[in-house]
Amino acid sequence: MRKILLIISLLLLVACSNDEVKYDGVPLKIAVIGDIPELNNEKIQFEQILLDEFSEDTLRISTNFDAVMITPVMFEEASDDRFIKVYDNSKMPIIFFDSTKRHFPFTREGTTFKTAHWESLNNGSHTTIYLSDIDANREDAWYFYLKDEKELDILYKEIFQKVETL
Template sequence: MVELNRILLILGLLLLVACSNTEVKYDGNPLKIAVIGDIPELNNKKIHFEPLSLDEFGVNTVQISTNFDAVMITPVIFEEASNDRFVEVYNSSKIPIIFFDSEKRNLPFTNGGLTYETARWESLNNGSHTTMYLSDIGANREAVWYFYLKDEKGLDTLYKEIFQMVETL
C-alpha cells in the first residue's frame, strides 16, 4: 500500500509539473534565446532558452549576438540590469533585447541616469506587458515593439507574438 501511494504521489507530481508549463503554439523557425534572470517554463520544441549572466552579456556582446536570436531579461534582474554600465551594451547589441514583464518599458535600461526603481512608473506606463528593443547605432535609430497581455490565458499568445517578431528580425 505504501508503494502504491508513493507511485501515485510521483505520478501526481509529474502531471503537475507537466501541466505547469505554458504551451506556446509558435511554429516558426527554431529560436535560441539567452535569458538573464528566470528561465520561462514553456512547452515548445522550437524555442531553446539558455541562461546568461549580465556580466557575460556585457563582456561578450558580439559573441552573444552571433550565437543567439535574442536576449530576454526578466523582472528578478531589472534593478541590476538598469545600471548605467549596461546602457551601452543594450544600445550596441545586434540582436533584439526583450524586457519581459517590464512596466517601465525599455527606458530605465537604455537611458543613463535611471534605474528600474527610480524611473517613474506612471510616466512610462503605456499598458504594455513586454518591450522588445533593438538599437542600430550605425543608422542612428532604434526600434521598439510593445506586446500586450489581455489576461493570464493570453500568455501563450504573448510569447507567440514575441517569438514571431524575433524571427522576423
C-alpha cells in the same frame, strides 16, 4: 490502482507546470538574464547567461543567440548606466519581459528601474522588444500586451514571432 493514480497525478503535474506555447516558426535560441521561463516548445531553446557575460562578450552572444531576454529579477541591476552602450550596440533584439516601464530605464542615462516614474512610462504593455543600431542611427521598440494571465502562451508566441522577423 494506486500506481495508476500516481502516474496520472504526475502527468497532470508535469502538464500544468509548463505552459505550452504554440509557436511554430523557425527554431530560436534565446539567452536569458534572470529566470528562465517555464514553457514547452521544441523550437524555443533558452540558455541562462550572466549580465556581465552579455556586456563583456556581446559579439559572441549575438552570434550564438537570436535574442536576449531580461526578466524582472534582474531589472534593477540591468538598468545601471554601465549597460546602456551594451543595449545600444548589441544589434540583436533585447526582450525586457514583464517590464511595465518599457525599455526606458535600461536605455536612458541617469534612470534606473527603481527611480523611473512608472506612471509616465506605463503604456499598458507587458513586455518590450528593443533593438538599436547606432551605426544606422536607429532605435526601435515593439510593445506586447497581456490582457489576462491565462493568455501568457499567446504573449510568448507573439514575442517569438517578432524575434523571428528581426
